[in-house]
Amino acid sequence: MRFPEAPICSVRALRSVSVTVPDPALSRDFYHEAWGLSTVDEDGDTFWLRATGTEHHVLQLRAGKSNALDRISFALATPREVDDAARVLQKLGIPLLREPGRLDDAGGGYGLQLLDPEGRCLELSADTFAVSAQEPAGRRAVPRKLAHIVLNTTDIDRTADFYTLVLGMRISDWSEHQMAFLRCNSDHHVIALNQADFPSINHVAYEMESLDHFMRGLGNLKRSGIVPQWGPGRHGPGDNTFSYFTDPAGLVCEYTSEVAQIDEDRWLCRTWKRTPELSDQWGTAGPPTVAVRTAMAGVPDLGHRNRVTAGIDHYFYGGGDVPAAQP
Numbered sequence: 001m002r003f004p005e006a007p008i009c010s011v012r013a014l015r016s017v018s019v020t021v022p023d024p025a026l027s028r029d030f031y032h033e034a035w036g037l038s039t040v041d042e043d044g045d046t047f048w049l050r051a052t053g054t055e056h057h058v059l060q061l062r063a064g065k066s067n068a069l070d071r072i073s074f075a076l077a078t079p080r081e082v083d084d085a086a087r088v089l090q091k092l093g094i095p096l097l098r099e100p101g102r103l104d105d106a107g108g109g110y111g112l113q114l115l116d117p118e119g120r121c122l123e124l125s126a127d128t129f130a131v132s133a134q135e136p137a138g139r140r141a142v143p144r145k146l147a148h149i150v151l152n153t154t155d156i157d158r159t160a161d162f163y164t165l166v167l168g169m170r171i172s173d174w175s176e177h178q179m180a181f182l183r184c185n186s187d188h189h190v191i192a193l194n195q196a197d198f199p200s201i202n203h204v205a206y207e208m209e210s211l212d213h214f215m216r217g218l219g220n221l222k223r224s225g226i227v228p229q230w231g232p233g234r235h236g237p238g239d240n241t242f243s244y245f246t247d248p249a250g251l252v253c254e255y256t257s258e259v260a261q262i263d264e265d266r267w268l269c270r271t272w273k274r275t276p277e278l279s280d281q282w283g284t285a286g287p288p289t290v291a292v293r294t295a296m297a298g299v300p301d302l303g304h305r306n307r308v309t310a311g312i313d314h315y316f317y318g319g320g321d322v323p324a325a326q327p
Contacts, residue, residue: 003161003162003165003166004088004092004165004166007164007165007166007167007168008084008085008088008089008092008166008167008168009076009081009084009085009088009124009167009168010167010168010184011074011075011076011124011167011168011169011184012074012075012076012077012184012185013074013075013184013185013190014072014073014074014075014146014148014149014184014190014191015055015058015073015074015075015107015123015125015128015146016055016057016058016059016060016072016073016107016146017058017059017060017069017071017072017073017146017149017204018059018060018061018062018069018070018071018072018073019059019060019061019062019067019068019069019070019201019204019249019251020061020062020063020064020065020066020067020068020070021061021062021063021064021067021248021249021251022063022064022065022066022067022249023063023248023249024045024046024047024061024062024063025045025047026248026249027061027247027248027249027251028042028047028049028061029248030247030248031049031059031061031247032049033224034220034221034224034226035142035143035206035221035247035253036051036140036141036142036143036217036220037049037050037051037058037059037142037143037206038050038051040056040057040106041057041106043106045062045063046060046061046062046063047060047061048060048106048107049061050131051142051143051144051145051146051206052133052134052135052142052143052144052209053133053144053145054130054131054132054133055107055128055131055145055146056106056107056108056128056129056131057106057107058143058145058146058206059146059204060105060106066299067201067249067250067251067298067299067301068201068299068301068303069120069121069151069200069201069301069303070121071113071121071122071123072120072121072122072123072149072191073111073122073123073124073125074122074123074124074125074167074184075125075126075128076111076124076125076126077126078126078127079100079110079126079127081124081126082100082110082111082112082124082125082126083100085112085124086099086100086112089112089114094114094115094166095114095115096112096113096114096115097113097114097115097121097304098111098112098113098123099112100112103123103125103128107128107129108127108128108129109125109126109127109128109129110125110126110127111123111124111125111126112124112125115303115304116159116162116163117155117158117159117162118153118154118155118159118199118303119199119302119303119304120151120199120303120304121303121304122167140216140220141208141209141212141213141214141216141217141220142208142217143206143207143208143217143255144207144208144209145206145207146204146205146206146207147187147190147205147206147207147240147254147256147259148187148189148190148191148192148204148205148256148259149190149191149192149201149203149204149205150179150191150192150193150194150201150202150203150204150205150296151191151192151193151194151199151200151201151202152194152195152196152198152199152200152201152202152296152297152298153193153194153195153196153199154195154196154197154198154199156177156178156179156180156193156194156195159193160180160182160193163182163191163193164182167184168184169182169183169184169190169191170182170183170184171269172188172189172237172238172260172262172267172269173188173189173237173238173269173270173271173272174237174269174270174271174272175236175237175271175272175274176271176272176273176274177195178194178195178274179192179193179194179195179237180192180193181237181238183262186261186262186263187259187261187262188237188238188239188240188259188260188261188262189237189238189259196297197297198300198301199300199301199302199303200297200298200299200300200301201251201252201298201301202252202296202297202298203244203251203252203253203254203296204251204252204253204254205242205253205254205255205256206253206254206255206256207256207257207259208255208256208257209257210257210258211241211257211258213257214232214241214243214255214256214257214258215232217255218232218243218255221245226245228243228244228245228285229244229245229246229252229288229289229291229292229295230242230243230244230285230286230287230288230289230292231243231244231255231284231285232282232284232285233279233280233281233282233283233284233285234280234281234282235279235280235281236272236277236278236279236281237272237278238259238260239258239259239260239281240256240257240258240259240260241255241256241257241258242254242255242256242280242285243255243256243285244288244292246291246292246295250295251295251298252292252295252296
């Protein structure tokens with residue numbers, strides 16, 4: 001197979017992530033009371049939580065038998081871009097889970113849903129409900145936006161090709177041939193891919209306003225009896241601070257801040273060596289624990305492949321060459 005000669009669109013930002021967990025109410029309590037997000041809407045055992053930024057929500061929790069990725073939502077500029085992307089996807093034979101139209105999500109908007117090569121549901125949307133940025137109350141430090149999502153993949157090259165050659169992302173850096181860091185705006189990465197034995201969620205990261213907010217956030221969690229399983233430290237690729245925790249469902253969540261900002265005219269992609277010094281430039285975090293490594297491996301997740309098996313197998317797994325198409 002071959003990917004299109006030009007991306008079908010250029011996603012502008014990472015909006016939100018939706019996950020399934022066995023006990024959504026328990027996870028909601030963690031993210032609302034300890035992590036610092038606010039519950040903006042709920043419907044039975046489904047919850048939408050927002051940060052202090054301008055997205056309606058950054059996290060959706062739904063009921064499921066195990067931890068799994070339900071959906072990643074990316075921003076496009078206009079509904080017309082959504083429609084243009086749909087026409088090219090249909091020409092290419094890339095499976096759609098949802099045709100373009102008004103979204104029935106709590107955040108509203110106009111969008112479509114498609115599958116990546118491993119069956120993950122990706123939503124491309126525009127015109128979601130506008131909300132005003134919030135100032136944290138007092139000195140309490142809370143996340144301002146979704147920073148990035150790390151995905152475990154069985155084929156890092158094919159998956160990276162999809163996100164760059166179909167969705168218009170750019171590779172900022174590699175960590176040897178183990179991780180790829182992808183951007184869609186000036187942030188060093190909004191998606192990172194980790195070569196693994198099966199597809200799953202590695203972790204979800206939330207950005208704090210500053211290094212001071214990052215450290216005060218860790219203090220807030222410590223006072224609640226929640227301590228890092230790895231961190232605090234500062235990564236090499238992305239230059240961002242990190243501190244990793246696990247939520248009640250066993251999903252890994254991260255506080256981060258000060259991610260590197262990319263100047264498109266000057267940035268050169270590099271390959272980092274996987275050494276302790278470059279995993280943590282400060283040298284403060286020590287090695288990740290066995291527990292957090294196990295949690296980062298996640299639970300095998302086939303995504304939504306069973307809903308459109310014929311289409312995704314034809315396009316991504318031996319369907320032959322697909323004619324190039326332009327938006």
